[in-house]
Amino acid sequence: MRLILNVIWLVLAGFWMALGYLLAGVVCCVLIVTIPFGIASFRIANYALWPFGRTVIDRRDAGAGSFVGNVIWFLVAGLWLSIGHLITGALQCLTIIGIPLGLANFKMIPISLMPLGKEIVEA
Structure with missing residues (x-):
């Protein structure tokens, strides 16, 4: 079932979302100071391609730098992405077939709000 949902997601929403996050990651990596945000954008792009069967967890070794970076990310991009x-x-939840896709979008809100100090793992 995960495979079917991931393929439908990829065709209808995931590809375009991943392209957007990839573009943001490239822009952030070009600007040397924002490389950590670029890496986070690449991680979110990977998650946006194939979200079913994966989940986001907090990294235990994330420190104060992740907190400060998340505050900056939240103010600049996180609020609008979420x-x-x-x-x-x-x-997407307005249609019956779109409900799982809408739930996948809701599942992406926490990582789009504060991506630093997070890790994407298999569920």
């Missing part, structure tokens, strides 16, 4: 995931998820 609002986008919320609206897209709500619209």
Whole structure:
């Protein structure tokens, strides 16, 4: 079932979301100071391609740098990304076949809000 949901997700939403996160990651990596944000964007892009069967957990070794970076990320991009995931998820939940896709969008909100200090693992 995960495979079917992931393929539907990839075709309908995941590919375009991953491209957006990849583009943001490239821009962040070009600007040398924001490389940690670029790496986080690449991690989210990977998660956006294939979200079913994976989950996000907190890294225990994340320190104060992750907290400060997450505050900056939240103010610059995180709030807007999470609002986008919320609206897209709500619209996808309007149809019966879109409910799992909407739930996947809701599942991406925490990592889009604060991606530093997080790890994506198999569920």
